[in-house]
Amino acid sequence: MNKEEIIKISGEEKGPVSIILAGTHGDEVCGVEILEKILPSLKIEKGEVLFGFGNPLAIEKKERFVEANLNRMFKDESLLSEEEKSSYEYRRAQFLKKYLDRADALLDVHASFVAESEAFIICEPHSLKIADYLPFNTVLSGLDELQPGGTDYYMNKIGGSGICVECGFLGDPLSVQRAEKSVFSFLAARGHISGVLEPCAKSKILKAYKLYFTKTDKFRLAKPFKDFEKIAAGQVVGIDGKEEIKAQKDSIILFARDRDQSNDEAFLLAEILTGG
Ligand SMILES: [Zn+2]
Missing domain, CATH: 3.40.630.10 (Zn peptidases)
Known part of the structure; x- marks a missing residue:
């Protein structure tokens, strides 16, 4: 193909x-x-x-x-x-x-x-x-x-x-x-094929509110985070150079990874709108 x-x-x-x-x-x-x-x-x-x-x-x-x-x-x-x-x-x-x-x-x-x-x-x-x-x-x-x-x-x-x-x-x-x-x-x-349409209930709806970009060329997570892991307000997510980076509020974390470049995407925080 x-x-x-x-x-x-x-x-x-x-x-x-x-x-x-x-x-x-x-x-x-x-x-x-x-x-x-x-x-x-x-x-x-x-x-x-x-x-x-x-x-x-x-x-x-x-x-x-x-x-x-x-x-x-x-x-x-x-x-x-x-x-x-x-x-x-x-x-x-x-x-x-x-x-x-x-x-x-x-x-x-x-x-x-x-x-x-x-x-x-x-x-x-x-x-x-x-x-x-x-x-x-x-x-x-x-x-x-x-x-x-x-x-x-x-x-x-x-x-x-x-x-x-x-x-x-x-x-x-x-x-x-x-x-x-x-x-x-x-x-x-979308109506392109016929067939039974089965709705799938959305039990969890999240809204992303912060994408953290690294400020230095050494960002290290405080620990490995699984996607959708809960983070408490004030919890340290990682260290960027020498600065501790904390969550501002209770959140869900996604796509968290160590980084070796500045201005790189290091993690995403989302708030739970429904289904916490
Ligand atoms: Zn992809």
């Missing part, structure tokens, strides 16, 4: 246009495997669906990205450095934008390298009408503001619904099952 090109499947009936991406991070293989498996025989009844492999070169190399994180290349031009703009991923983002522009809803399939990672959806509240049918109980919103530049951010910016699914730990076969179920429930929720 040529992973450079976008694959378009149209239905006989007129209907909405959607786009599904996998491999935006090249080493998150569950979505890539699913697209390879289903695309040769998939039938769409209504509207048009565009399928794409986000970062083909990184998929081939089994790496997250080659020169720059593709999922930060969709922010405003003025916020990208010259180095970023000369990257392979920047050029790939310009190519993908042409197709995102034609759709009004996006599903982007991701997963994690951390064992026991929780599966969840990243979307803003206006996309819950679709996300409600996806097989995940946890929703994280607020990322567009804190971490602009993803495919979902771009889709929201142009007035559509951008949804990312984090399918859990890649070493767990469930990640592939979740990816497959996400694709088919998204297609059904």
